Amino acid sequence: DIQMTQSPSSLSASVGDRVTITCRASQSISTYLNWYQQKPGKAPKLLIYAASSLQSGVPSRFSGSGSGTDFTLTISSLRPEDFATYYCQQSYSTPRTFGGGTKVEIK
Amino acid sequence: QVQLVQSGAEVKKPGASMKVSCKASGYTFTNYYIHWVRQAPGQGLEWMGIINPSGGSTSYAQKFQGRVTMTRDTSTSTVYMELSSLRSEDTAVYYCAREESVGYCSGDICYSVPVYDYWGQGTLVTVSS
Numbered sequence: 001d002i003q004m005t006q007s008p009s010s011l012s013a014s015v016g017d018r019v020t021i022t023c024r025a026s027q028s029i030s031t032y033l034n035w036y037q038q039k040p041g042k043a044p045k046l047l048i049y050a051a052s053s054l055q056s057g058v059p060s061r062f063s064g065s066g067s068g069t070d071f072t073l074t075i076s077s078l079r080p081e082d083f084a085t086y087y088c089q090q091s092y093s094t095p096r097t098f099g100g101g102t103k104v105e106i107k
Numbered sequence: 108q109v110q111l112v113q114s115g116a117e118v119k120k121p122g123a124s125m126k127v128s129c130k131a132s133g134y135t136f137t138n139y140y141i142h143w144v145r146q147a148p149g150q151g152l153e154w155m156g157i158i159n160p161s162g163g164s165t166s167y168a169q170k171f172q173g174r175v176t177m178t179r180d181t182s183t184s185t186v187y188m189e190l191s192s193l194r195s196e197d198t199a200v201y202y203c204a205r206e207e208s209v210g211y212c213s214g215d216i217c218y219s220v221p222v223y224d225y226w227g228q229g230t231l232v233t234v235s236s
Contacts, residue, residue, distance in 0.1 A: 001169075030218075031211070031213065031218070031220070032218075032220055032221075034220070034222050034223075036152075036223070038152075043202055043204075043226035043227065043228060043229055044152065044202075044223070044226060045226075046222050046223060046224060049209050049211070049220050049222045050209070050211035050218065050220040053209075053211055055222075087151065087152055089152075089223075091220060091221040091222065094154075094157065094166050095154050095168045095169070096142065096154045096157075096221075097154060098144075098151060098152040098153070098154065099151075100151050101151040101152070
């Protein structure tokens with residue numbers, strides 16, 4: 001199975017801050033990497049697919065990069081509605097493993 | 108519009124079985140795989156398995172092999188996930204999610220990348236004596 005490791009597991013940031021979350025795969029997954037945002041009590045929502053493509057309707061302050069084993073999700077200027085938990089997931093093979101999540105909290 | 112509507116919350120005793128349904132609407136049911144993902148309280152997302160609604164083929168996470176069964180009813184566009192021999196650690200919100208393959212091109216090379224584009228609302232299953 002491909003292991004996905006996210007860091008940090010949590011972070012505190014202020015509105016307007018630039019935030020970066022990293023995700024590492026235990027083997028190369030090319031760009032089969034997706035990012036999801038989850039708010040309390042809600043299902044996850046797709047933000048970024050194929051490592052760097054923005055899902056329709058997602059604000060442009062979100063961006064993704066990387067390939068192979070190392071990936072990054074960046075929020076260029078944090079807004080109040082961005083406080084949530086973010087998960088990476090590989091869709092290279094089954095089982096479709098997720099990272100452990102990064103909780104973005106208000107400083 | 109595409110919707111995945113799941114059955115309601117359940118309370119089960121240890122050793123019992125649970126069966127959660129996921130009713131699809133707004134698209135051709137047999138054209139998209141359905142995955143099941145669970146989330147224990149305060150924890151991350153855990154992939155359980157996938158079903159192809161067209162032929163009914165399945166693939167399960169090794170962790171759940173022997174305890175999980177995913178089925179579908181094409182007449183009602185509904186997918187089911189049954190988990191047996193429940194224990195307290197199975198207390199979680201269970202989600203179904205539709206898999207879409209999205210086209211992505213890098214230079215001259217194009218791929219189809221699977222994503223979860225629609226999710227059910229989640230079903231809380233509590234296992235407690």
